[in-house]
Amino acid sequence: MDVLTVKKIKEMKGRQPIVMLTAYDYISARICQACGVDIILVGDSLAMTLLGYDSTLPVTMDEMGIFVSAVRRGAKDAFIVADMPFMSYQASIEQALKNAGRFIKFCGASAVKIEGASDHTLSVVDRLVDAGIQVMGHIGLTPQSSIFKDGYKVKGRDFSEARELMAQAKALEDAGCFAIVLECVPEPLGADISDAVGIPVIGIGAGRFCDGQVLVFSDVVGTYDRVIPRFVRRYCDGLSLFRQAVEEYVTQVRKGEFPGEENVYK
Ligand code: KIV
DSSP states (O other): OOOOOHHHHHHHTTTSOEEEEEOOSHHHHHHHHHTTOSEEEEOTTHHHHTTOOSSSTTOOHHHHHHHHHHHHHHOTTSEEEEEOOTTSSSSOHHHHHHHHHHHHHHHOOSEEEOOOOOHHHHHHHHHHHHTTOOEEEEEESOHHHHHHHTOSOOOOOSHHHHHHHHHHHHHHHHHTOSEEEEESOOHHHHHHHHHHOSSOEEEESSOTTSSEEEEOHHHHTTOOOSOOOTTOOOSSOHHHHHHHHHHHHHHHHHHTOSSOGGGSOO
C-alpha cells in the first residue's frame, strides 16, 4: 500500500474529497484501513465515546498514548493523526514539543492535531513544524475550550465571528499546519474558508463544500448514543447489533444451546 504523506494530502485539495474518520483501537483501525479511509484520527473524543467521561477534558497523555499505539498496530500503513489532549500543549511550547514528540516517537503517529489559533497555539504550531512534526489545526467548535466558554454550539453565525474564523484559518496555514479541521460552522462559511486557504479544510458539521469530511467512528457505527449532533449520519445501529448478539449468547448458554458440537474438542 502507498503510504500517504502530507504532500499527497495537500495535493488532494480540489481534486478528490479527503476521507477522515476517528479510530480508537486495533479493531476500528483495521476497519478504517481496510475500507480505504485516507486519514485516521485518534481523537480525544474517545474520552466520551470509549471511556465514558462527560467531556474530552479528563483524558490524559498516558491514556491517549495507549490508543494511538493500538491504532498504529491495527493500521500499519495508515496516516494517523494523534489528538493532543487538554493541557498537553497549553502550558508551554516545551510541554507541547515533549508531548507531540512522544506521540510520534513512541506511539507511531504520523502527525498531531491541536485545537484553537491563539498566539500561543500559533507559536506551538510553528515550533512543532520546525522540529519536523506535522500539525493539523482545529477551529470552529473546539470542544476543549468551548465546553465552559459558550457550550457546544454552531460557531461563525455572525459576521465578526465568521471573520475571526477566516483569520484563524489563514494564520494556522501561515504557521505551518498541513490541514485544518473546521467544526460546526454554517455551510457557506465552510465553503468560503476552504476556498480562502491553500491547505485542505476537513469539515465536521461544516457543510458539503469543504475539502474533506471527518466523523467519529462511534457515530458512524452507532455505538454512542448520549449525544447525536445534526451533522452525524449513523450508518448502522451498532448498539442494537451488539446487544442482540450478547442477548442471544446469554439465552443460548442458559438453554444449553452453546457450546454446540462444532465448538468442542473431540
Ligand atoms: O476528537 C475528535 O474526535 C475530533 C473530531 C471531532 C474532529 O477532534
